[in-house]
Amino acid sequence: MEWGKEAKQALLRVPFFVRNRVRKRVEEEAISQGATSVELRHVGSCRQKFLTDMESDIEGYQVEQCFGPSGCSNRVLKNDDLAARLETIFMRRNLKEFLREKVAGPLRMHHQFRVSISDCPNACSRPQIVDIGIIGCRQPMIDGEICSECGTCVEVCKEQALALEPGGNFPNLARDKCVGCGQCIDVCPTGTLQESLSGYRVLLGGKLGRHPQLGAELPGIYSAQQVLTLVNYCLDHYLNYNLSGERFGEILRRKPLTIDMKGVPCNKQ
Template sequence: MKWTQEADKAMKKVPFFVRKRVRSRVEEEAKEAGVSEISLRDVNRTRARFLNKMEEEVVGFQVESCFGDGGCPRKANGSGNLQKRVTELLEAEDIRGFLKKTVKGELKFHHELRVAFADCPNACSQPQIRAMCIIGAVVPEISGAPCSQCGACVSSCAEHAVTLSGEGPAIDFERCLVCGRCVKACETGTLAGIRKGYRVLLGGRLGRHPRLAMELPGIYDEETVYDIVRHCVTFYKSRSTSGQRFSHLFTEKDYHDVAVQFRSRSLINMDGSIKKQAV
C-alpha cells in the first residue's frame, strides 16, 4: 500500500519493537476504510488507538526474523520450519495467560518473551538483544575433492579463518563464524557444508541496563534448538513471579547449566573441532 512521505516519516518515530505491529495495523485499518494512500492523519489515529489499548495488543511473546527464507543472499541455514515450531510452542504455553496471572497491573510490550532468528551471522534482526537468539550456521568441512589452489576460500572469509597450503585449505574454528561463505566460494567442492545447524545465544536485552546475549558453545541441529527453547520457556515460567524478563532471571550459572546439559548434542566439539559423524 502507498504511504505519503509524512506518514512514513511518522512511522519511523514509533518504537522499533512495536513498529511492525503498528504499521500492519495502520494498513489493516486503511483497507477497511477504503483508503488507497496512507496519510499522516491515518498514522496518528491508529497509533493513538494502538497505544491507548496497549494491553489488548500484548500477545505475550514475539518471534522475529530478518530476510531469512525470503531471499537473504548470505543465508547459512534457513530457519522457517524452526520459527513455526517455536511459535507453536509459545502459543501452546499460553505466555499471555501466564503474564496476566503474574504481572501486577496492565501488560506492557516489555513484558513479552522475545525470540529472534537470523539465517546468517550478519544478524539483521538484532537477535543478540533478545531473550533467545538463533542464528543459522553451516560447518565447513574438508572433503576428499582435490584443491585447485585458487584461493577463493581465503578471500571470501572476512574473519581470516581460512588458510591455504600445498595440502589444501585449513579452518581456524576459533575465528570461524560458520557462515558458509567459504563453502559457497569453493568451486572444486574441497570445502563442503555437510552439517548445517544453529548458534544459540541466551539472555540479551535493551533497556536501562542492556546486555548482549551469551552464546552457548557449539552448533546445534533443529531438534536440539527446539529443546533448548523449550527448556528456557520452562525456566522462565518457573522463575518469573511478577513479570520479570527472562534476561533478568537468567544468570551466568543458569547459562553454564544449559551449556553443560546440551553440550553433548553439539555438531562440533567444545574446542571448535568437528565431531566425527556416526557411521
Template sequence: MDNTSTINVCRGTGAGECRFALFVDEGFAGRIEERINDSGWPEFLQQRFGDNINRHKMVSVSGAACPNGCSRPHIADIGLIRACVPVIDHESCIGCEECVRQCPDEAMEMIDGKVLITREKCLVCGLCTNVCPTEVISCSRSGWRFLVGGRLGRHPRLGIELPGVYTSDEVLDLISRCMKIWMDNYVDGKRFGWIMERVGHDKLLLE
C-alpha cells in the same frame, strides 16, 4: 493466544531473499510459536497479569539466517543464528585461495599448501561453501547457534551463546527448557537474561 510472544525472523529466512542467508526450514517460526504455546507460557502470563500483558512481558525470539543478524538475535530473550560448520576436502582442493579471500572473518589461511580454518574466528556463516569453485567445502553440521538472555533497557547486554550448533529439533527442545526455567524462576519485571544470570546457563544444558 498470540500476545505472549514476539517472534522476529530476518528476510533471509524466506527462500532466496538474501544472498548471505543459509537455508531455513519452511515454517520454522511457526513451530517456535507452537512450542512456546505448548510450554504453558500463555496461560502462565494470563494467570499473573490477566489482560494486562504488554510487550515488556512477552518472550522475544529472533531468528537470523546468517551472522549479520538483521533481526537482532543478540538482544532477544532467545536468539537464533543459522550456522554451517565448514569442512574442507583437502585432497580435492586446487589451492586457488578464493575461500581465503572471501571469508568475512579472516578465519581461513593457506599454510604449506593447505587451507586451514581457525575455529575461534569462524562464525560458521557457511559463505566459504558457496564461493569454492570446486565445491570441496561442505557443512559438517548444519543448524543454529543459540543465544540466551539478550536485552536492551537500562542494563543492556548481548545474549550469551551456548556452545555448539543445534538442529531445528534441538532448538525447539531448548526453547521448551528456556520457558520452563523462566516460569519456575519468574520474577516480576525481570527479563529472561536476568533469571539466567542467577540460575546459570549450565542448567539449560543439563536439564
C-alpha cells in the same frame, strides 16, 4: 494500498524486521477511517491507539525472523517452518495469562518473551538482544580434495579465517575466527572445503532496557528439533523461576540454567 511520501518515510524509520507487521496495522487503520491511501495521520493515529491500548496487542511472546525466507541470498539454512513451530510452542504456554498474574500494573511490550531467528550470522533480526536468539550456521572443514590455490575462499571470507600459505596444499582455517556463514564452501571449485556441521547457534538472556546485556551463546550447533527442545526447556525454567515478569536474562542471572545434554543433545564443535 498507496502510501503518501511522509507516511512512507515514517514507515522506513520502523526497524525492518517488524516493518511488515506495522505496515499491515497502519493500512487497517487507514481503511477503518475510510481512506483509500495511507497518510501520515494514519501512522500517528495507529501509534496513539497502540500506546493507549497496548495490552490488547500483547500476546505474551514475540517470534521474529529475519528476511531469509523471502529469498535473502545469504541464508545459510532453509528451514521455513521453524518460526511457525516456535509459535505453536508459545501459544500452548499462554504466557499472556502468566504475565498478567506476575506483573504489577499493565502489561507492556517489554514484558513479552522474545525469540528472534536469523538465518545467517549477519544477524539482521538482532538475536543477541532477545530472550532466545537463534542464528543459522554452516561450518566448513578441509576435505581430502586437492586445493587448486585459486584463493576464492580467502577473498570471500570477511573474517580472515582462511589463509593460503606458500607451499601449503590446503588453506589454513582459523576456527576461532569463523562465524559459520558457509560462503567459502559454496565458492570452492574443487570441493576442498566441505560442510562439517550445519544448524543453529543459540543465545540466551539478551535484552535491552536500563541494564542491557547480550545473550550468552550456548556451546555447540543445534538442529531445528533440538532448538525446539531447548526452547521448551528454557520456557519451563522461565515459568518456574519468574517472580514478577522479569526478563529471562535476569532470571538466568539469579537461577542459572543447567542444560541436560542428554535431554538436549548438542553437536559439540
